[in-house]
Amino acid sequence: MTGIAITLRALHDGERRMEHDLLAAAERHRADHEIRHVATDVARWSHEHVERLAHAASHYGLDLAQHVDHPSLGRWTTLREKTAEALGRRPETGLVLLHDLRDLHLTATENSLNWEMLAQTAKATRDSRLLDLATACHPQTLRQMRWTNTMIKTLAPQLLTCM
Amino acid sequence: MPRESDRIAHPWGARTPYGPGRPWPVRVDSFLQPGMSAEHIERWVPTASLLHSNGDAMDIAVADGRIVGVRGRAGDRVNRGRLGPKDLFGWQANHATDRLTTPLVRDGGELVACDWDIAMARIVTAAKSLLGERGPGAIGFYTSGQLFLEEYYTLAVIARAGIGTNHLDGNTRLCTATAAEALKETFGCDGQPASYADVDHADVIALFGHNMAETQPVLWMRALDRLEGPEPPRLVCVDPRPTPAARCATVHLAPRAGTNVALLNALLHEIIRTDRIDRDYIDARTVGFDELAAQVATCTPAWAAGICDVPARKIEHAAEVLGEAERLLSTVLQGVYQSHQATAAAVQVNNLQLIRGMLGRPGCGVLQMNGQPTAENTRECGADGDLPGFRNWQNDRHVTDLAEIWNVEPTRIPHYAPPTPAMQIFRYAEQGSIRMLWISGTNPAVSLPDLARIRSILGQERLFTVVQDLFLTETAQLADVVMPAATWGEKTGTFTNADRTVHLSDKAVDPPGEARPDLDIFLDFARRMDFRDRDERPLIAWHDPESAFEAWKRCSEGRPCDYTGLTYDRLRGDSGIQWPCTAQAPDGTERLYTGGITWAAPDVCETYGRDLVTGAAVSETEYRALNPDGRAVLKAAEYLPPHEDTDDEYPLQLNTGRTLYHFHTRTKTGRVPQLNAAAPDVWVELSPSEASRHGLAEGDLVEVTSPRGSLRGRLRITGIRDGMVFVPFHYGYWDTPAGDQPGADGGGRAANETTVTDWDPASKQPLFKTAAARLTLIAPGDGAIAPAPTTGASAPVHPRTIPPTIGGPAAVAVHTTDVLEGGAR
Numbered sequence: 005m006t007g008i009a010i011t012l013r014a015l016h017d018g019e020r021r022m023e024h025d026l027l028a029a030a031e032r033h034r035a036d037h038e039i040r041h042v043a044t045d046v047a048r049w050s051h052e053h054v055e056r057l058a059h060a061a062s063h064y065g066l067d068l069a070q071h072v073d074h075p076s077l078g079r080w081t082t083l084r085e086k087t088a089e090a091l092g093r094r095p096e097t098g099l100v101l102l103h104d105l106r107d108l109h110l111t112a113t114e115n116s117l118n119w120e121m122l123a124q125t126a127k128a129t130r131d132s133r134l135l136d137l138a139t140a141c142h143p144q145t146l147r148q149m150r151w152t153n154t155m156i157k158t159l160a161p162q163l164l165t166c167m
Numbered sequence: 168m169p170r171e172s173d174r175i176a177h178p179w180g181a182r183t184p185y186g187p188g189r190p191w192p193v194r195v196d197s198f199l200q201p202g203m204s205a206e207h208i209e210r211w212v213p214t215a216s217l218l219h220s221n222g223d224a225m226d227i228a229v230a231d232g233r234i235v236g237v238r239g240r241a242g243d244r245v246n247r248g249r250l251g252p253k254d255l256f257g258w259q260a261n262h263a264t265d266r267l268t269t270p271l272v273r274d275g276g277e278l279v280a281c282d283w284d285i286a287m288a289r290i291v292t293a294a295k296s297l298l299g300e301r302g303p304g305a306i307g308f309y310t311s312g313q314l315f316l317e318e319y320y321t322l323a324v325i326a327r328a329g330i331g332t333n334h335l336d337g338n339t340r341l342c343t344a345t346a347a348e349a350l351k352e353t354f355g356c357d358g359q360p361a362s363y364a365d366v367d368h369a370d371v372i373a374l375f376g377h378n379m380a381e382t383q384p385v386l387w388m389r390a391l392d393r394l395e396g397p398e399p400p401r402l403v404c405v406d407p408r409p410t411p412a413a414r415c416a417t418v419h420l421a422p423r424a425g426t427n428v429a430l431l432n433a434l435l436h437e438i439i440r441t442d443r444i445d446r447d448y449i450d451a452r453t454v455g456f457d458e459l460a461a462q463v464a465t466c467t468p469a470w471a472a473g474i475c476d477v478p479a480r481k482i483e484h485a486a487e488v489l490g491e492a493e494r495l496l497s498t499v500l501q502g503v504y505q506s507h508q509a510t511a512a513a514v515q516v517n518n519l520q521l522i523r524g525m526l527g528r529p530g531c532g533v534l535q536m537n538g539q540p541t542a543e544n545t546r547e548c549g550a551d552g553d554l555p556g557f558r559n560w561q562n563d564r565h566v567t568d569l570a571e572i573w574n575v576e577p578t579r580i581p582h583y584a585p586p587t588p589a590m591q592i593f594r595y596a597e598q599g600s601i602r603m604l605w606i607s608g609t610n611p612a613v614s615l616p617d618l619a620r621i622r623s624i625l626g627q628e629r630l631f632t633v634v635q636d637l638f639l640t641e642t643a644q645l646a647d648v649v650m651p652a653a654t655w656g657e658k659t660g661t662f663t664n665a666d667r668t669v670h671l672s673d674k675a676v677d678p679p680g681e682a683r684p685d686l687d688i689f690l691d692f693a694r695r696m697d698f699r700d701r702d703e704r705p706l707i708a709w710h711d712p713e714s715a716f717e718a719w720k721r722c723s724e725g726r727p728c729d730y731t732g733l734t735y736d737r738l739r740g741d742s743g744i745q746w747p748c749t750a751q752a753p754d755g756t757e758r759l760y761t762g763g764i765t766w767a768a769p770d771v772c773e774t775y776g777r778d779l780v781t782g783a784a785v786s787e788t789e790y791r792a793l794n795p796d797g798r799a800v801l802k803a804a805e806y807l808p809p810h811e812d813t814d815d816e817y818p819l820q821l822n823t824g825r826t827l828y829h830f831h832t833r834t835k836t837g838r839v840p841q842l843n844a845a846a847p848d849v850w851v852e853l854s855p856s857e858a859s860r861h862g863l864a865e866g867d868l869v870e871v872t873s874p875r876g877s878l879r880g881r882l883r884i885t886g887i888r889d890g891m892v893f894v895p896f897h898y899g900y901w902d903t904p905a906g907d908q909p910g911a912d913g914g915g916r917a918a919n920e921t922t923v924t925d926w927d928p929a930s931k932q933p934l935f936k937t938a939a940a941r942l943t944l945i946a947p948g949d950g951a952i953a954p955a956p957t958t959g960a961s962a963p964v965h966p967r968t969i970p971p972t973i974g975g976p977a978a979v980a981v982h983t984t985d986v987l988e989g990g991a992r
Contacts, residue, residue: 036594037924038931041810042781048807093597150783157784158584161333162304166600 009066011122016057016068018115023050025111029104036101049144060137098163109152116145169983175845175974178252178827178958179388183984184396188368191389195248198255198980199228199236213739215670217313217655218253218830220537221383222664224743225250227656227675234258234656234676242741245363245668251384253830255980256842260835266637267651268680286648291695293631297602307334307592307601310550311608312342312539315660317715318685319550325689328573329698329706333581336552337545338609340589341933342538345504347546348930349513349535351774352802355767357546357557358727360759361532363666366390368530371492373403375516376502377536380411381827381959403485406502408960409886418485421888422475424820425507425809425937431515433471434486436463443490445524452764453521454794455801462803494530495523506936510929511779511804518801527761541662547728552586556726557773560585561787572722574700588931597624605633607685612641613832613899616922616933617875622908635688638834641899644907652685653678659712667745671738686712727766768797779804782928809937811923817939821873823896823918827959832897841978849880849916850955852893855964858884866948873940876920883953884964892940894918
């Protein structure tokens, strides 16, 4: 497998994880309404990235098509939602939220670095298909990073001092 | 020659037509208590309207120590003597027999009367112990859009530098936060670019989600007078309801709820495609045009038609009217601000003005309107989630500057993160990290979304709740300490309307019982808490409204909202004055940005901006790179589907809103006979085809149910768009047997039983207009009629079957149009 194919696969996995983790966080933190809604909105970007990566992959001898469906959160979804609502009044859930935001930020950062590698390689090899893909998707990954960073910065002082 | 008319039946009164560029003729309206005439009046005391954001100037008539009526001020730039129905009749609420007259404290589960010392001691003890045990983050303040500038400024100093908490916001978060955020995103700073006088000059007026006739009736009188004069302006109206403006419009677009960004992107697409843009203005004054053009490149009218459910040719027609305008005035209100993608949509209206070069000239402007009378002051004073004087919490120089003014260490002013918006304050209270919440002049138990949740938060044992208000509101009934407050006419202060006009409101009469001005309550608290500055002197050195105003002037100096040219004496003149008012501009400033965009420079701007989809903060470095010269920012946004959409279980879009005869939870307007009789109870609006699909008829008692809760009201069949149900908000429970919540039969009355907890990520304004609901028949009407007025957007489609809304003899007011300029006094 070429380096490009390896990076495409890593990104495909990373964006799938990002979508899954965003949707899981949206459920787990239903009582934190901004997290819930924005996480669902920006999960859509990762879903589109996964589709576009799968489409592009075939040109690099890679088959990612079997993974394009929405990741399933499975039958625990309802239980997770109920738990979120029941625990929504406990200050400790603030720590779980910060932990989840931190993980989301790290996943987005990893994806961002992979997009960077892909874009640089595309420029060096004058591969316009690849460059267009990275140019279209990378800004949204950066926005996911800025969002998680902003939320951590905003929430941490309250959630860590008022346990 | 004075004339009389029923101003409930004719809310906008008689016409005084005028042509473009002419001054708006004077018409002086007045209403006095029956049996009272001009010779009985001892004093006329200057003030302005407190029951909406228009800022209509008026004088209070005083006889025998009581308010006995009001009269519009002929010389004022805002209203030229006119008054709306709420202005004419609203003052009677001051006399209501159920005013709070003593403080109350909760003892053994009951609220019992006490004296001020006992009430204040409870508050101070709670505040001190929380500060010691849990720190300033345990204390939050939620204030109003109806106090005075002096009160907000004092509260801001108490919260930020006294307590040191980041948790201070106003209920302006529900009404005006998006206006502020949209102005900040585009111009780097808050402050209305346009002036109401632009109505005199415009050849096209576009209203985006703005039911001007019902929310700013006097501004609508101005528009009506233009419409009846020579060379009338053309109107473009975006509203799902058949408002009076929609009925007068050249083009009326009634989109599905939650699709404003799609519609606006299509309008921008058409204007750019047909090259109706001002290239020179764009090049000289803005950044970001290429990104905007790329974002809307695929947003054709046909694309938007599929999302918004309006015909593509109507979108093209609207774009044509907007694109051909020579003097375009756009106005925006809750149909945008309280809907999905609020800031993104409001910003696209700014973009429309900018790419057409329609700014800074007579008739060319954008009015990002406010809902409440003193909303602008919460924004200026930093009582709404900003730092005072439009200072940037991310800019250390701005914080240092503020610390100098207050003579405290900069670290004492929380600026590690943006100030906490209202909905997050309630979330922290729900979660248990905020333990004391001080609510002044507002009623969240009716006005916030998802009321069952709000009641359960306020009702928590662990939350110490303080309420100061005029009446025992739904919220006050849940409080631990209740303080009786004085109101408009009973205290002195200044307030500023949506077009930056500052009015003075003088005390006319004494408040009832032991009620005190909000300023006195805050000053008393500060004294008892013994807040000190860096030199151990009292942190708050002022002691009355005028000294508070002088302190605020120092804080505003050099900032966009500069008040240094104003004094109480100057404001006692014939007309209000627009800020900035300085030595260089002693008569105030009619329009901003006449000479270019001035406050978006990186060192000056109030914010570096936010991502319109996620709300993520833009960093200083990014902003400097994007906008080094401080031009207006054309910020593009992609359309996103609403978070709660219709399905089989909840097939209707639920829309809520304000109407002509009531205001903020009806605390005052519900106690005014003429206003209460015109709209005494909640109702439910549906289109004719939707009603027949549901098998429902006018007057049927129906239940509106969403995933959160339900309410009951009688059905009014109107010209509202299909697929939507509308409920007027702000009917609560104080005038029902239950008192503070739905009765035992489960039949709620407040629209917010059903609304969703969701807010715009950029402005943090809650979304009251994007929920899904279903309708069920509870009982057939059998000839009953919905208690909905016939005068506004709730007018019936079959008027012959419904008696028109009238006020009768009790609602007869006087007007005169033959007064000489400025001579009505």
